[in-house]
Structures are given as structure tokens and as C-alpha cells.
Amino acid sequence: MAGPTVDFWNERFRSHSTGWDRGGVHPQLLHCVTSGGLQPCRILVPGCGAGHEVEYLAAAGFEVTALDYSEQAVALVEQRLQQRGLKATVLQADVRQWQAPTRFDAIWEQTCLCALxxxxxxxYAQQLHRWLQPQGRLFVQFMQAAKPGAESGKIEGPPYHCDILAMRAVFPATQWEWPKPPYPRVPHPGGSAELAVVLRPIQYGREPLR
Ligand SMILES: C[S@@+](CC[C@H](N)C(=O)[O-])C[C@H]1O[C@@H](n2cnc3c(N)ncnc32)[C@H](O)[C@@H]1O
Structure with missing residues (x-):
């Protein structure tokens, strides 16, 4: 299987080479929650990393399930929650294979896609679709990190650049309701940025939970 392995991610956490980590809650999540656009519900955070968003959502009254491939990340999130006496379900799992026991009202997708x-x-997009309730919403942050090698066809990452045209193919309009652009562009201190989009699953062709 091509792409980064679980050892790759564990080593990034072990060596503190986690340049993606803002050291705090994603500003778009703060905006969504404080504006009332995202209210306490059953929410999934795939590829949760160090878990700033998991902690914030749990403290704000959400019923949170968090997934990460890396045992190191899972341990960090559990420690973070324990320190504040907060509760969430934190699982070591591969998002490409994980089977949800029940569907979620919302998914906070913050740069797990660009790690795959x-x-x-x-x-993965089919997994996200399957994991959502019919009225659910996918809050997705599309990483904008184009690399010069792409011009000659090279696949460089992670992070892999989530070009909006590719995203339209990965989350097709037959399965997802897209809002009209422009989308908020949220800068990252490391120099990249993310496009924040909220997608709704369309029920046509919905697969049952496995
Ligand atoms: C770029 S980091 C983002 C972490 C966090 N969402 C953030 O923004 O701070 C990608 C995360 O996805 C996790 N990850 C990568 N591949 C995964 C997979 N197949 N299943 C679950 N998690 C995965 C990594 O361990 C890492 O924590």
C-alpha cells in the first residue's frame, strides 16, 4: 500500500516533528461553534492528532469519537482529556478500514484526508459518507499545499495538496451537496492554508453500515 505508514506517523509524534499542529484549536472550529453553526451533537474527529479539537468539543458538550492511526497520538489525546477530567471515545484505528457502530451527526475533518x-x-470519502446520518454534515478543511513537482506529475506529501478540482471528483455532486464558493481560506502558521467547506451527504446510493 503506497503512502505513509503507521510507523511514519508514530515517529512524527515521537520526534515532535508535528509541524501541522497549531498548538491550539482550529480557528474555523471556534468560529463554527461560537457562531452556533455547529451545536453539541455526536461528532467524529478522524485523524485527530494531538487532539486540541477533541478536548475543545468534549468541553463544549459534544459527544466525541476521535480516531487516529498513531498510538502516540491516541496517548496524547487521552492524557489531554484526563488532565481536564473530560470524556470522549478515543480509538486507535485506520480510517480506511474502521467501521462505525452508529452514524454521526457531524464529522470534523481536519487534514486527515491530506495525510492519506x-x-x-x-x-475514504465513501467511508465519511457512510459514517454520517442522513441529515449529517461534513466539516472539511481542504489542505492547500501545492508542490512544484506536481507540474511534472509527481505525487509529493504528506501533506498531499487537496486541489479543489480533485475534491469535486473525490466528493462528487451525486453524493454530496456542495455550497457555492468562495470558501473561507484559513491560513496556517506554517505557510499553507485550508479551504473550509461544509458538505451534506445526498442519500442516493447510500450503503449500509458494515
Ligand atoms: C496532518 S496530521 C493532522 C492532525 C490533526 N487533525 C491536526 O490538524 O492537528 C494527520 C493525522 O492523521 C493521522 N492519520 C494518518 N493516516 C491515518 C489513517 N489511515 N487512519 C487514521 N489516522 C491517520 C496521523 O497519525 C496524524 O495524527
């Missing part, structure tokens, strides 16, 4: 090799994107 592009061959896995369509399968």
Missing part, C-alpha cells in the same frame, strides 16, 4: 495517499481518497 491520493489512491485512498475516494475510499
Amino acid at each position: 495517499y491520493p489512491d485512498d481518497w475516494v475510499g
Whole structure:
């Protein structure tokens, strides 16, 4: 299987090479919650990393399930929650294979997609669709990190650049309701940025939970 392994991610956490980590809650999540656009519900945070968003959502009254491939990340999130006496379900799991026991009202997708090799994107998008309630919403942050090698066809990452045209193919309008652009562009202190989009699943062709 192409792309970063679980050892790759564990090593990033072990060596503190986590340049993606803002050291705090994603500003778009703060905006969504404080504006009332995202209210306490059953929410999934796939590829949660160090878990700033998991902590924030749990403290704000959400019923949170968090997933990460890396045992190191899971341990960090559990420690973070324990320090504040907060509760969430934190699982070591591969988003490409995990089976949800029940569907979620919302998913906070913050740069897990861009951590996956592009061959896995369509399968992951189908997982996200399957995990949502019919009226659920996917809050997705599309990483904008184009690399010069792309001009000659190279696949460079992670992070893999989530070009909006590719995203339209990965989350097709037959399965997802897209809002009209422009979308908020949230800068990252590391120099990249994310496009914040809220997608709704369309019920046509919905697969049952496995
Ligand atoms: C770029 S980091 C983002 C972490 C966090 N969402 C943030 O923005 O701070 C990607 C995260 O996804 C996790 N990850 C990568 N591949 C995964 C997979 N197949 N299943 C679950 N988690 C995965 C990594 O361990 C890492 O914590």
C-alpha cells in the first residue's frame, strides 16, 4: 500500500516533528461553534492528532469519537482529556478500514484526508459518507499545499495538496451537496492554508453500515 505508514506517523509524534499542529484549536472550529453553526451533537474527529479539537468539543458538550492511526497520538489525546477530567471515545484505528457502530451527526475533518495517499481518497470519502446520518454534515478543511513537482506529475506529501478540482471528483455532486464558493481560506502558521467547506451527504446510493 503506497503512502505513509503507521510507523511514519508514530515517529512524527515521537520526534515532535508535528509541524501541522497549531498548538491550539482550529480557528474555523471556534468560529463554527461560537457562531452556533455547529451545536453539541455526536461528532467524529478522524485523524485527530494531538487532539486540541477533541478536548475543545468534549468541553463544549459534544459527544466525541476521535480516531487516529498513531498510538502516540491516541496517548496524547487521552492524557489531554484526563488532565481536564473530560470524556470522549478515543480509538486507535485506520480510517480506511474502521467501521462505525452508529452514524454521526457531524464529522470534523481536519487534514486527515491530506495525510492519506491520493489512491485512498475516494475510499475514504465513501467511508465519511457512510459514517454520517442522513441529515449529517461534513466539516472539511481542504489542505492547500501545492508542490512544484506536481507540474511534472509527481505525487509529493504528506501533506498531499487537496486541489479543489480533485475534491469535486473525490466528493462528487451525486453524493454530496456542495455550497457555492468562495470558501473561507484559513491560513496556517506554517505557510499553507485550508479551504473550509461544509458538505451534506445526498442519500442516493447510500450503503449500509458494515
Ligand atoms: C496532518 S496530521 C493532522 C492532525 C490533526 N487533525 C491536526 O490538524 O492537528 C494527520 C493525522 O492523521 C493521522 N492519520 C494518518 N493516516 C491515518 C489513517 N489511515 N487512519 C487514521 N489516522 C491517520 C496521523 O497519525 C496524524 O495524527
